Amino acid sequence: xxxxxxxxxxxxxxxxxxxxxxxxxxxxxxxxxxxxxxxxxxxxxxxxxxxxxxxxxxxxxxxxxxxxxxxxxxxxxxxxxxxxxxxxxxxxxxxxxxxxxxxxxxxxxxxxxxxxxxxxxxxxxxxxxxxxxxxxxxxxxxxxxxxxxxxxxxxxxxxxxxxxxxxxxxxxxxxxxxxxxxxxxxxxxxxxxxxxxxxxxxxxxxxxxxxxxxxxxxxxxxxxxxxxxxxxxxxxxxxxxxxxxxxxxxxxxxxxxxxxxxxxxxxxxxxxxxxxxxxxxxxxxxxxxxxxxxxxxxxxxxxxxxxxxxxxxxxxxxxxxxxx
Numbered sequence: 327x328x329x330x331x332x333x334x335x336x337x338x339x340x341x342x343x344x345x346x347x348x349x350x351x352x353x354x355x356x357x358x359x360x361x362x363x364x365x366x367x368x369x370x371x372x373x374x375x376x377x378x379x380x381x382x383x384x385x386x387x388x389x390x391x392x393x394x395x396x397x398x399x400x401x402x403x404x405x406x407x408x409x410x411x412x413x414x415x416x417x418x419x420x421x422x423x424x425x426x427x428x429x430x431x432x433x434x435x436x437x438x439x440x441x442x443x444x445x446x447x448x449x450x451x452x453x454x455x456x457x458x459x460x461x462x463x464x465x466x467x468x469x470x471x472x473x474x475x476x477x478x479x480x481x482x483x484x485x486x487x488x489x490x491x492x493x494x495x496x497x498x499x500x501x502x503x504x505x506x507x508x509x510x511x512x513x514x515x516x517x518x519x520x521x522x523x524x525x526x527x528x529x530x531x532x533x534x535x536x537x538x539x540x541x542x543x544x545x546x547x548x549x550x551x552x553x554x555x556x557x558x559x560x561x562x563x564x565x566x567x568x569x570x571x572x573x574x575x576x577x578x579x580x581x582x583x584x585x586x587x588x589x590x591x592x593x594x595x596x597x598x599x600x601x602x603x604x605x606x607x608x609x610x611x612x613x614x615x616x617x618x619x620x621x622x623x624x625x626x627x628x629x630x631x632x633x634x635x636x637x638x639x640x641x642x643x644x645x646x647x648x649x650x
Contacts, residue, residue: 328385329378330586331593332579333370333401334412334572335363335393338432338459339545342370343575344378345583347385349419353377354572363393364603367400371599386586387593388412388578399622399630400603402594405581412577414438414445417541419580420567425537428556428564429573430526430546432459437530451530459545461494465501465518469511473549476515480551483516491521492528519555527559538562543570601625610634 329344329352340363342355355370355377388405389397390412398406409429417424418440427438435458439447466473487509490500497518504514540562546552547570556564569576602625610617619639622630631639 327379327382329382330579330583331374331384331387331401332412332575332577332582333367333387333389333391333394333397333403334409334574334578335359335367335389335391335397336431336433336574337392339571340366340370340391340393341572341575342374343569343572343579344374345576345579347583349580349583351569351576354569354575356571359393363396364400364605367393367397368599368601368603371401371596375596375599384591384593384596386579386582386591388580388582388585390574390578395620395630395632396605396622400594400598400601402592402598403582404592405578405585407578407581409574410436410438410445410448412574412581413543414440414577415580416569416573416577417543417567418443420569420573420576421539421541421565424539424541424565426534426540428526428531428540428542429544430458430542430552431544434458435526435530435544435546437526437534437536439534439536447534449530449532449534451526461497462522462546462549465498468498469515471511477548477550477552477554479512480515480519480549481554482512485513486520487513487517489514489517489521491518491525497521515551516555519549519551520558523552523555523559536560536562539565541565541567543567543573545571547571607633610639612636612638 328347332343334341340357340359344352346352355373359366387401387403389403390407394406413429417427425440429436436450463473466476487504490496542564547566553564604623607620610619617634619633
């Protein structure tokens, strides 16, 4: 059996998806990155290898997310793409005709507008954490709630409380104030969901034409309270796909399938899960740009560099590889 592997390395979660030649998902893995992308990618590869039937061959690999270059170097990826492209590809395949994608992850949020199957506009919010998964995790922990109970509790609300949601700090302060005034937890949680959706629409979604079908994906899509708040604000049905939390990895796998078509893949094999990788960096003082160069080593040997605008370091490494 041939499979195509997609790897999405984000700041909060790292996800792997293996799809068959027909595009169906054979196995998916969702893990916390915990600030250790190299170790988590290796752990994910081990788990994926164990989950796939013996004799399965990887015909192509795609990587995405903020750690896509790192994962690409480690695995020998055939395709390295940004999150906008992979999320759009995955959503278009899962929900044909999708015109709007609402995506909220652990540290950022984005909106993707598609028309006739093509991305026509998008926006990202990477400045404020209000409304992202990490903020919701923090608030659930502060209220002594499991994050899985956040959505169901919010749906029990009768009269949502008005919460200031333009800033994570103000939202938390307002929640504490409302608790001290005696409001119940479901009403506070529902009010927070509404506030975060308002914040999303006023920042990420500002000026965007939101048309159905609307797909909600990313880890926060698991929160039924956020889905309810989006539907209330948009007055449109919001679809949460079955694999909402690994859509980036799914899109990367789909792009790998389109790219390689069972030609020779650059995948270095599941044995890279046992390789000795380490990452570092340095500031190049060769010009006023002072580029921060990222350097990846395997077994003490430099295998990749990026971040230099002029290519002084990355090109030098590429030339060394050609000579050797």
